[in-house]
Every structure is written in structure tokens, then in C-alpha cells.
Amino acid sequence: MPVLLPKEFKQASEIIEQIEHYGYEAYFVGGCVRDLLLERKVGDIDIATSAEPHVSQEIFEKVIPVGLEHGTVIVRHKHQSYEVTTFRVDDDYSDQRHPDSVKFVKTIKQDLKRRDFTINALAMGKNGNIIDPFSGKKNLKNNLIKAVGDASDRFKEDPLRIMRALRFSSQLGFSLEAKTLDAMESVVNEIETITMERIVQETSKFFSGVYVKNGLYYFRKINITKYLPILKKNPYIIDRLPANIKPLNAFASVIAMLHFIEPDVAIRDWVKQWKCSNMIKSEAENIYEALLTYQLDGLNRWLVYRLHGCNYRDFTALVNMLFREKLTNEKVKQIRNSLPIESKKDLTINGTDLLELFPGKTPGHWMGETLDQIEKEVVLGNLSNRKNVLKEWMKWNLHETD
Ligand SMILES: Nc1ccn([C@@H]2O[C@H](COP(=O)(O)OP(=O)(O)OP(=O)(O)O)[C@@H](O)[C@H]2O)c(=O)n1
Incomplete structure (x- = not known):
């Protein structure tokens, strides 16, 4: 049975129609199909096609050539951006990947085969018909993260996939299939070859997952802390995370939490070793200051005045986790609204x-x-x-x- 397409997919299917009109194949792929089937909020809509980038450049009026050597262009359509990528296989997913690592292939099935997990190796036609050569739908139903084909090969191609697996377990609450988990454990040391920027991105998504507790179970199980800066020398920090851990939206809040748990590791050390921006540093300091004030005086006007609005939600979550309170975001906002001055x-x-x-x-x-x-x-x-x-x-x- 084809899937009923929501509005944003209907608009995007005009791109697929256009490509098909010129005699090529095109499908929705990856995370957008997974999230649609899970009835989760869909992020970026990505399209895979048999057309090579120069063809897409001819077919569409507004095309941004973001990664021609990897087969990717961005097509602008009705004020939206869509990544359109030629069917390909890829032996190298690093930031510095060599163009030779990418080879264009003929069929969607070959393209799906190089993808990380079965739940991400799904494609969907413009009418909602699903292409699922690796039982991704079944695994979605069974809440299972399973590598496509040989798990070790998938993780060796891109060790960041180890963190992606942990991140999906935290976002979706899924289990890791036994062989996939074994493979993650056996190549986890390769995490050290990945750029910190990519690690921070995944770690940040990991801690924002609704099922972060589930994710942490696997995080500990594969001993990933041995290969992450600071945590490798202080693995006990992860053991001290609050048992009732809640999702945190910003990575700055994660740093504030870790610093609160172990004040001997300064915020500036986290930021330096995890190569974060000065913005993350100042937000982490802002949240940490509020936590200390709360610990000493509870919630007062000065605390709320000093706390940046973007940190309210995470601050509330941290207070509830670290001090076992029942603070609400509304309470913080109420105080904010009663303040005589804003600055x-x-x-x-x-x-x-x-x-x-x-x-x-x-x-x-x-x-x-x-x-x-x-x-x-x-x-x-x-x-x-x-x-x-x-x-x-x-x-x-x-x-x-x-
Ligand atoms: N290291 C990676 C990264 C991505 N992919 C594939 O590329 C798709 C798109 O990747 P990305 O946009 O990074 O992640 P999503 O799975 O879409 O998840 P989200 O958008 O929630 O980050 C994935 O679904 C997966 O099929 C992969 O196989 N290996």
C-alpha cells in the first residue's frame, strides 16, 4: 500500500516528476522516508536520482552546485531547498573525502546498499510506493537499528556511524541489533579518526534525544568514552549522569551539566578539547551560573534576569534532573515577565x-x-x-x- 503523502512531500514530488519527465528515475530517500513512516516530524527532504548532476543543472532553473564531485546539487523549488544526489556508492564519508571515493551507480537498490542502517535504506516514489530491499520497514516496526549488509564494513566506511547508531537509539528509543552492536564495539576505537566537529554534532543530537536513557545504555556498553576527549581520562563522569536524565536541546547545556557533575574539568577545557565555538562557551557559562545560583538561593529574579531566554528550557530540565525538583518553564517565564527591567x-x-x-x-x-x-x-x-x-x-x- 502506498503511503499517503503530506503537503511538504507533495510539493517535493514536483521535482521527482520533473526528473522523470526527462526520462530519469528519482526517489525520496533516507531520513525523510524513515521519519514519515514513523510519523515523526520530517527534517530535510532528500532526493536520489539516476540523473547526473550536470543533468539536474539543466533540468532545473535554480540549482546550487554544493558537491558536484559527490553527485549533489541543491534544487530550489517554491522557496524550499532539496538535496538531489545521483545514485552512488561511497567508500569514504570523512570531511576530507577524496572525489575518487564516490562512484555513480545505475540503480536505487545499489544506492540503498551503501547506506548505514536498514531504517535509513528506504526509498519512496512520488506516489508513496516504498522501495525496501533490506527490510527497513520491518525493522522500523520492531524498533531495531540494524546495519545494511556486513556491519563491520559499514562502520569501517564511516566510524561516525557508530555515533549515529547511538544517536538513533536516543532519538527513536530503538534497540541495537546484536551483530550491529558487536561490530560497533569492535571498531569503536576508530572514532578517534573522525573530526571533532562531526562528533560534536552527533553527541549534541544524542543528548537531545527523547530516549537519551536508552542511548546511554549503549553508549556505556560499547565503552565509547575511551575514545572521546576528556571522557577518556574521566570516564566516571558518564557514570555520574543523573539517573532521570532528560533531553537537552543545546550542546552548551550538555557542557554545563558535565561541568556541574565534575567541576574540576573547566568549561573552557570542554570547549577547547571538543572544539566548540565561543558561542557555546558563553551559553554553557550562562547556564552553569544559573545552576550555581539555584543551588545557593533557589529560583530568584536575579537568576532569571541573568539567564538567556534561549536557555530557559534546558535550565528547567537540568534543575529537575540535578536537584530533583519540579520546576516548569512557565514559572521561569512568569518571573521574567514580572521583572522591572530587561537590561x-x-x-x-x-x-x-x-x-x-x-x-x-x-x-x-x-x-x-x-x-x-x-x-x-x-x-x-x-x-x-x-x-x-x-x-x-x-x-x-x-x-x-x-
Ligand atoms: N554516515 C552516513 C550518513 C548518512 N548516511 C545515509 O544518508 C542519509 C541522510 O543522512 P543525514 O541527513 O545525515 O541523516 P538522516 O538519516 O537523514 O537523519 P537526520 O536528518 O535526522 O539527521 C541517511 O538516512 C543514510 O541513508 C549514511 O549511510 N551514512
């Missing part, structure tokens, strides 16, 4: 006012420090954000000669 800029006084008030003083650190103090008092509700009130406060607390 220092909203204070009714500024540096110029300070200098006017104390003409004898020379500009310096005292100005920033005073404004910091006032900011905190206003946020905590101890001072009203009215110019005359703040001026009065300063007269009492600061002296001309200080």
Missing part, C-alpha cells in the same frame, strides 16, 4: 547622571560598579527604577571622596 539600558540613570551627581569624582571603575549594584537592587525589587529614588540611594551609599 541595564532600561535603568533610569546612566554614567552621565553619576558624574553630574558627584562632580568632584573622576570617571573610573566606580561608575560601572555602582550601576551593577543598582541594577541588581532594581531587579530584586529592593529599589524602584525611578530617577529620584536611584539618585537618593546613591547619595546615601556613595561619598564624594570615596
Whole structure:
């Protein structure tokens, strides 16, 4: 029975129709078919075709040649982007892969054969008919992650697939088939050959999985910590993860959690060794600061004021995991909405006012420090954000000669 196509697939099927019109084959492939069959939210819609990239470039008006040597172009259609890739086999999935590692092949079946897991080796025609040479549908039904063909070969082609398997077990809650798991265990050391950027991407998806507890079971089982920076020297950190671990959306939150569990490993060391951006570093510090404040004082206005909005959800999850509380996102938002100011800029006084008030003083650190103090008092509700009130406060607390 063909699958009923949702709107986004119907629009994408216009691309398939167009390719077929020119006498070539084309199918939806990979994660989008898997997620459609699982009734999960579908991410990118990828298309595989017998047409070579130069043909796609001729067929479509808006084509971005993102990886011609690997057979990939992006087709823009009705304001959406679709990766269209020629049927191929690939012996090398690394970032620095050599163009010679890719060979174009004739059939969709050959293309599906080089893919990592049976649940990802599914193709679907424009009318929803499924092509499933490796029983991917059965494995989806049985919640099983099973490598296509020889598992060791699949993992040796791209050791990142070991992390992908763990990531799918965390996202989908699936089990790992015995031979697939054995193969992962026996080649797990090859993880060290992969660039940190790819490892971080997968680890981040791993910790955001709804079934992260399930994923962690396999993570521990294959001893992957032996081959990951920092964790190889401190494997106990993983054992100390909260038993009621919850999904975390951002990798910064994962770093904050790991640093909270083992404060001897600094956030800057995680960031350096896992080659993360400065943005991840500052968000990790922001969340960690909030966790420490919570541990000392509980949820207060100052904590919420300092915490970046993008971190609310993960902070709430971390509090519930690490302190076994029942904090809700709504509670945090409620406090945020009750704050008298959103940032220092909203204070009714500024540096110029300070200098006017104390003409004898020379500009310096005292100005920033005073404004910091006032900011905190206003946020905590101890001072009203009215110019005359703040001026009065300063007269009492600061002296001309200080
Ligand atoms: N190392 C890899 C990476 C990808 N693939 C294949 O390429 C498809 C697309 O890969 P990608 O977009 O990275 O992952 P998805 O499986 O689509 O999952 P998601 O989009 O959720 O990350 C996969 O389904 C799989 O068939 C593979 O065989 N080996």
C-alpha cells in the first residue's frame, strides 16, 4: 500500500516528476522516508536520482552546485531547498573525502546498499510506493537499528556511524541489533579518526534525544568514552549522569551539566578539547551560573534576569534532573515577565547622571560598579527604577571622596 503523502512531500514530488519527465528515475530517500513512516516530524527532504548532476543543472532553473564531485546539487523549488544526489556508492564519508571515493551507480537498490542502517535504506516514489530491499520497514516496526549488509564494513566506511547508531537509539528509543552492536564495539576505537566537529554534532543530537536513557545504555556498553576527549581520562563522569536524565536541546547545556557533575574539568577545557565555538562557551557559562545560583538561593529574579531566554528550557530540565525538583518553564517565564527591567539600558540613570551627581569624582571603575549594584537592587525589587529614588540611594551609599 502506498503511503499517503503530506503537503511538504507533495510539493517535493514536483521535482521527482520533473526528473522523470526527462526520462530519469528519482526517489525520496533516507531520513525523510524513515521519519514519515514513523510519523515523526520530517527534517530535510532528500532526493536520489539516476540523473547526473550536470543533468539536474539543466533540468532545473535554480540549482546550487554544493558537491558536484559527490553527485549533489541543491534544487530550489517554491522557496524550499532539496538535496538531489545521483545514485552512488561511497567508500569514504570523512570531511576530507577524496572525489575518487564516490562512484555513480545505475540503480536505487545499489544506492540503498551503501547506506548505514536498514531504517535509513528506504526509498519512496512520488506516489508513496516504498522501495525496501533490506527490510527497513520491518525493522522500523520492531524498533531495531540494524546495519545494511556486513556491519563491520559499514562502520569501517564511516566510524561516525557508530555515533549515529547511538544517536538513533536516543532519538527513536530503538534497540541495537546484536551483530550491529558487536561490530560497533569492535571498531569503536576508530572514532578517534573522525573530526571533532562531526562528533560534536552527533553527541549534541544524542543528548537531545527523547530516549537519551536508552542511548546511554549503549553508549556505556560499547565503552565509547575511551575514545572521546576528556571522557577518556574521566570516564566516571558518564557514570555520574543523573539517573532521570532528560533531553537537552543545546550542546552548551550538555557542557554545563558535565561541568556541574565534575567541576574540576573547566568549561573552557570542554570547549577547547571538543572544539566548540565561543558561542557555546558563553551559553554553557550562562547556564552553569544559573545552576550555581539555584543551588545557593533557589529560583530568584536575579537568576532569571541573568539567564538567556534561549536557555530557559534546558535550565528547567537540568534543575529537575540535578536537584530533583519540579520546576516548569512557565514559572521561569512568569518571573521574567514580572521583572522591572530587561537590561541595564532600561535603568533610569546612566554614567552621565553619576558624574553630574558627584562632580568632584573622576570617571573610573566606580561608575560601572555602582550601576551593577543598582541594577541588581532594581531587579530584586529592593529599589524602584525611578530617577529620584536611584539618585537618593546613591547619595546615601556613595561619598564624594570615596
Ligand atoms: N554516515 C552516513 C550518513 C548518512 N548516511 C545515509 O544518508 C542519509 C541522510 O543522512 P543525514 O541527513 O545525515 O541523516 P538522516 O538519516 O537523514 O537523519 P537526520 O536528518 O535526522 O539527521 C541517511 O538516512 C543514510 O541513508 C549514511 O549511510 N551514512
